Amino acid sequence: MTEDINMSDKPAVDVETSGGLAEGENVEAGEPSTLLVIDDIKHNFAYLEKAVSNFDPRFTLRVLRGLPALRKRVDSGSLLKVIESTYPATDSSKEILLASVQKYHKEDAEGAAGGADSESMAVDEVASDNEPPSTILPEVDIFLQLLVIVWLLNQEGATEPANLQYIQSVAEHSINKLRHYNRRSLDYLAAKLWFYYSRIAELQGSSSFTSITSTLLQALRTATLRHDLETQASLITLILRNYLASHKVSQAANLVAKTSFPESAASNALGARYLYYLARINAIQLNYSSAFEQVTAAIRKAPQTSLAVGFLQAANKLSIVVELLMGDIPDRSIFFQPTLEKSLVPYFDVAKAVRIGDLAQFSETLNKHEKALKADGTYTLVLRLRQNVIKTGIRIMSLTYSKISLKDICLRLNLGSEESAEYVVAKAIRDGVIDATIDHEKGYMQSKEVLDIYSTTEPQNTFHDRIKFCISLHNDSVKSMRYLLNHHRVDLKTAEEAREREKELATEIQEGTDGDDDDDFEL
């Protein structure tokens, strides 16, 4: 049915396409970069083919790593040309992709198209004679769609509602297509595609973001049944983000309890994101120590490049709040990391207030930074710090004085009454914040002698924890070393291949730009 419709639509689209191609040729003549980009895209196709034939996802990963760089370089002309030459004529994606690229393409250079029409028609015919692809590799198909979506998102004005809606329709088409394929070599691409699908929905505002939850859950089910670990990991993080954005914490907690995150398969970035969401859930549910562990792990796992600054900022904010909630004061140096310093100012002030144990200053800080904290979604967590401020105050007092009257405590902590102070101190004693007793009749708090920590087993335990961490780090690194399959047998061959590849690379560098060797990779 759909095929038929597409067929009947074809002529109209073809006219458009030829116009588009003419554009492409024009640009080519003007600046060789278009050719280069086309070349690059085709290189990526070759990697994808290799990934499929060798069952090695590393090639796919490599392609995806290059995506951000490629995204900045592609233009409509090169995209049109690549789409035209790689898709078989009957493929349904072809028209959609062409149309979407066309949309921006026309705006780009309407005027320039005029004169070259007749000439380029000829060129176009020759080109299509040369490349009559009958099939397309699913991986290449999805990759191209992904590239177009990413490119569309990068265009000026892409965040306007109408444009977003349009991009979403393109993404939905890709997702639908993705469902028909069941190939493990697609996993990484699929994960990426889902990510952008969700991102587009999020950009459109909260209502459309919550509306895709069921789609994502469905996809997660499919991915789980197919043992598609990468997509699974990506979807779990997306759904968690979705839930947390609409404050559905209990649903998020249920999801975490009911699914198992494929820790080993997922890439580090996904793992970091997952840990961050876990930490947020745990922090809300008062599991501060596990939240702290997770957020610390997330910070360590996150890519340490400038691209991940946003994530690092969010993670560091959470980590500071959780550390404060646990009753510790974060290290001063955390606040002065060059990339984070500015965004952490509110948290620095909060930490200062907690450290001093001054309730008045704490409330003042809260009022001052309320907006920023609410925007970060940490306001409710910070509110809980009030009790920590009091406890710190009591602890400082118990360390400073061996005996202090309840009245003084009340005055210093700005508590309402002496009675309140008595209860608060009693609770602090029970919670193990301080080691002291209260004399009710005389109305004072008597601190007990501070225990020498080195006479306990505490140092030994800490030592053990550190050694354990080092050992597991070592073991993990040993485990994650990778060796080629059948490496011993194909030693010679791979060496040769490597040399060849090197040579190729060298010639490429020497020649700089030519599209000569793209013949080898053409489909």
Place this chain on the structure above:
Amino acid sequence: MSLQQLGIEFVEAFQNADYTKTSTILPKIKIELARAGLMVPTNASSKQDLLAARQVLELGVLACIHNRDEDELNRLVAQIRPFYSKELGLPRSENENKLNGLYLLLLVSKNEIAEFHTELETLENAENDEYLAYPIRLERWLMEGSYDKVWKAITQKSQFPSPEFAILAESLVYTVRSEISVCVASAYESLPLSNARHLLFFSTNQEIIDFVHEQPGWELHDGRISFTKAAAAADGDYMDDGSAINGENSTTERLIANTLGYAQQIETII
């Protein structure tokens, strides 16, 4: 009886504060609602039906509180939740915050603080709402230990935003008292009876004496309560004199096990 009639009867019974009657009608209404497909709200049903169903459920929650039927209350709160979701596009119910506030108070009184915070996270601008601010304040005071403020809030009538809060707060009295008793036992070595009575908010001496007898490890002589035994019993789990030797043994064993572990690991590395 049709759903409409039942609904009218139910509202009437509620307005007359006839809570035994409401509890007999409510199950019938629920069955009818389920038949009409209104138990789980969807966009398919008409807005008027949904509004009516929501109103009945809201009143049901309040009636349950008056009947002190906690299980039914939990069920109803879960059932009414979907009616408040924004996707339905219903006008905001004026009872929504009140019900949320009551549910929060229930969680506080059951000491389910994690659940409390999870709920709180879903509410926006909670502190500026009269109904919501009440349980939030209570939780804060409980956490920091200002039990006298909590006590005032749950015993003085003027403090409650609505009469239903008073009923839920009743159970909080026991929670607070037991919290205080634990704190007192660890913070004092001994305490005169009259002071203890004051601290634990008992009005007569007999009550405090009964209370003291119920507590394990509290001893009463010469008008003083001594907690020495209680403290020792609490500590006994960890480091009583008798078990200290055991503890030492186990630390030695752990030390040996750890060291052997390190040796093994180092061997594998080399």
